[in-house]
Structures are given as C-alpha cells and as structure tokens.
Amino acid sequence: LMANSSHVNKYAKVLFNTAVKNNTAGDVREGLDAITKIAKSVPEFNHLLFTKNTSGSDKINILSNVLKDKINPLALELVMILIENDAIQLLGGITNKYNHLMNTSSVELDVSITSNTELSKDKLDSIKDSLSKKLDKQINIKNNVDESLIGGVQLRIGNTIIDNSLSNKLSKLKNNLKNHANME
Numbered sequence: 226l227m228a229n230s231s232h233v234n235k236y237a238k239v240l241f242n243t244a245v246k247n248n249t250a251g252d253v254r255e256g257l258d259a260i261t262k263i264a265k266s267v268p269e270f271n272h273l274l275f276t277k278n279t280s281g282s283d284k285i286n287i288l289s290n291v292l293k294d295k296i297n298p299l300a301l302e303l304v305m306i307l308i309e310n311d312a313i314q315l316l317g318g319i320t321n322k323y324n325h326l327m328n329t330s331s332v333e334l335d336v337s338i339t340s341n342t343e344l345s346k347d348k349l350d351s352i353k354d355s356l357s358k359k360l361d362k363q364i365n366i367k368n369n370v371d372e373s374l375i376g377g378v379q380l381r382i383g384n385t386i387i388d389n390s391l392s393n394k395l396s397k398l399k400n401n402l403k404n405h406a407n408m409e
Contacts, residue, residue: 233315237322240303241330249297254327256300257320260292264316274304274313281308334362339369339379356382 244253264271273284285305292301307313336356338344344352353366360382371379376391 229315230318232312233318233322236303236307236315236319237326240299240319241323241326244299247299249299250327252297253299254324256297257303257316257323259296260300260304261317261320274308274316281311284308334360334364334383336364336366337369337381338366339371339374339381341370341372341374341376343370344368344378 240253241250244250264274273279273287279287285308288304288308289301292304303319304313304316307316307319334356336353338349338352349366349368353364356366357364374390374392375395377389377393379390379393380387
C-alpha cells in the first residue's frame with residue numbers, strides 16, 4: 226500500500242503542476258470530480274474502468290469517445306495513463322490528493338502592501354500585474370497605510386515580508402554600525 230500512496234502523490238503533483246502552468250487547475254478538478262461521480266453513479270462506466278475483460282486500448286477508445294468534449298483534456302489524459310499502466314484503482318486517491326493540493330497551495334495569493342500614503346489604483350494594479358506574472362498566481366492585493374513608514378513600501382506575500390522601506394534600511398544600517406562598534 227505504501228508504494229501506492231507514493232504513486233498517488235506523484236501523479237497528483239505532476240497533474241497539479243501541469244494544470245497550474247496551463248491555468249486550468251479548476252477545470253481539471255471539475256474533470257476529476259466528474260469522472261469520480263460518473264463512476265459512482267453509472268455501474269456500466271465503473272465496470273468499464275475496472276474490468277480486466279476489456280483491453281486497455283479498447284477502454285481508452287471508448288472513454289475518449291464518450292468523454293472527449295465533456296471533460297478537461299488533462300483529466301482525461303490522466304485516466305488514459307492510469308489505464309495504460311494498469312493503475313486505474315489509484316484514481317480516487319489521486320483525485321483526493323489533487324483536491325488537497327488545490328486547497329493548500331491555492332493559486333491565489335494574498336499580498337498586502339504597506340506604504341506611508343495610500344497608493345493609487347493604477348499603482349496597485351501595476352504592482353499586482355507584475356507580481357502575478359512573476360509568481361504565476363492570481364493576486365489579491367490590499368493596501369495598508371502606516372504613516373510611520375519612511376519612503377518605499379513593505380510587501381507581505383503570503384507569510385513572507387519583503388521590507389524595502391527606508392525605515393528598514395536605516396535600522397539595518399544602525400544595527401551594522403552598532404555591531405562594528407562592539408567589535409572594536
């Protein structure tokens with residue numbers, strides 16, 4: 226069973242990363258859920274997926290004809306690969322793992338920008354666009370105002386803080402000077 230779970234994780238990760246690159250993570254999730262639902266509610270479909278009496282290539286032909294335009298191509302591709310590798314029993318596990326990946330490494334990122342005055346909508350939009358390109362995620366941006374901040378901005382991306390304000394640079398400089406003084 227352990228070997229199985231590492232296979233499940235591998236398939237789910239590759240599928241998820243590919244889906245994110247293609248901007249279709251949500252569609253793939255819907256595709257996987259649809260296949261799982263159909264398998265649960267249509268005994269013939271379930272039988273076709275799991276039977277040993279039909280060859281892999283026949284299964285693939287039937288499935289691609291039935292599902293071709295109804296389901297995300299990546300999700301369908303996964304099913305084909307599983308059938309080819311005689312690993313279709315992993316589908317449920319892969320679907321669960323995929324959903325877990327979707328929920329935990331959400332393709333949206335919360336970013337907050339702290340500045341000493343409120344930033345214009347244009348400025349926020351341009352920051353949002355460049356972050357979105359760099360990080361390949363949808364960005365939810367909000368602007369906080371902290372009047373004690375001198376020059377520059379503080380960015381918080383998820384749990385990471387990027388402080389590029391003058392106040393921060395000054396305090397770093399002060400610390401460096403202090404350390405030098407102590408070393409003398």
